[in-house]
Amino acid sequence: MEIDAAVWASGDTAMRAKYDRAVYAVERTFALYPFEEIAFSFNGGKDSTVLLHLLRAGYYLHRTSSGNGDQTDRTIQNCPMRTIYFEDPSAFPEINSFTYDTASTYGLPLETIRTDFKSGLDALLKEKPTKAIFLGTRNGDPNAVGQEQFSPSSPGWPPFMRVNPILDWSYRDVWSFLLTCKVKYCSLYDQGYDLFNLFHGTLRLEAYMILFQMHA
Numbered sequence: 001m002e003i004d005a006a007v008w009a010s011g012d013t014a015m016r017a018k019y020d021r022a023v024y025a026v027e028r029t030f031a032l033y034p035f036e037e038i039a040f041s042f043n044g045g046k047d048s049t050v051l052l053h054l055l056r057a058g059y060y061l062h063r064t065s066s067g068n069g070d071q072t073d074r075t076i077q078n079c080p081m082r083t084i085y086f087e088d089p090s091a092f093p094e095i096n097s098f099t100y101d102t103a104s105t106y107g108l109p110l111e112t113i114r115t116d117f118k119s120g121l122d123a124l125l126k127e128k129p130t131k132a133i134f135l136g137t138r139n140g141d142p143n144a145v146g147q148e149q150f151s152p153s154s155p156g157w158p159p160f161m162r163v164n165p166i167l168d169w170s171y172r173d174v175w176s177f178l179l180t181c182k183v184k185y186c187s188l189y190d191q192g193y194d195l196f197n198l199f200h201g202t203l204r205l206e207a208y209m210i211l212f213q214m215h216a
């Protein structure tokens with residue numbers, strides 16, 4: 001599987017450790033919940049793009065280790081998991097097109113939701129049983145506070161398990177992984193979108209450090 005091979009070949013032991021821990025969380029989720037009751041929350045951003053490839057690697061390892069897939073079977077290189085995208089009418093067109101193109105490239109059955117998160121999830125859970133949802137939340141995101149790799153949804157939210165495989169990944173880990181695995185990411189990042197976001201979000205310190213290192 002090309003993602004697993006790329007991380008191994010990099011010789012980066014720190015990345016390997018984070019990768020192993022994240023993929024282990026993915027495999028645990030597949031062991032704990034029926035596959036059709038798990039969803040992936042994908043917004044085309046860098047963090048959920050990392051997560052997509054970890055899900056593919058975890059799915060492949062899960063299928064091959066459980067004897068349900070042959071290593072030469074190319075169909076298990078993609079993880080055909082229900083994928084939800086909350087489309088925001090004010091989102092950049094590049095984000096929408098990257099999200100739709102990526103879903104099509106990797107065979108993700110994409111469900112687009114055009115309401116707010118809470119009512120969208122409420123409707124989703126009423127329509128189909130959903131026990132666990134994968135998110136690309138990382139420590140440092142405002143909504144990561146108090147969360148662990150497995151965190152039940154908050155009181156007042158519909159009940160499901162939030163699974164955050166990359167909670168302990170830094171900004172640098174995310175970019176090392178995307179570049180090492182040579183996977184596509186949204187074109188806006190090459191136009192400085194991320195630094196713009198960092199400066200206007202709560203990760204301002206991280207952005208200053210990156211700029212400082214770039215100019216050092």
Ligand SMILES: Cc1cc2nc3c(=O)[nH]c(=O)nc-3n(C[C@H](O)[C@H](O)[C@H](O)COP(=O)(O)O)c2cc1C
Pocket residue numbers: 041117121133135143152153154157162
């Ligand atoms: C699948 C999914 C599950 C979520 N579950 C919760 C939750 O249990 N509790 C909560 O306070 N917010 C929850 N949220 C909202 C997020 O914490 C956060 O508001 C969202 O990711 C967007 O952040 P933004 O406002 O920076 O765009 C959820 C969002 C998504 C997409």
Ligand SMILES: Nc1ncnc2c1ncn2[C@@H]1O[C@H](COP(=O)(O)OP(=O)(O)OP(=O)(O)O)[C@@H](O)[C@H]1O
Pocket residue numbers: 041042043044045046047048049084085086087088134135136137138141142143
């Ligand atoms: N519009 C959305 N549609 C689907 N999932 C979403 C959406 N917004 C956020 N999520 C999920 O919540 C996670 C955390 O979102 P948040 O906005 O805090 O992160 P982020 O740092 O901007 O991540 P990313 O780099 O993936 O955009 C995302 O990785 C994704 O799994």
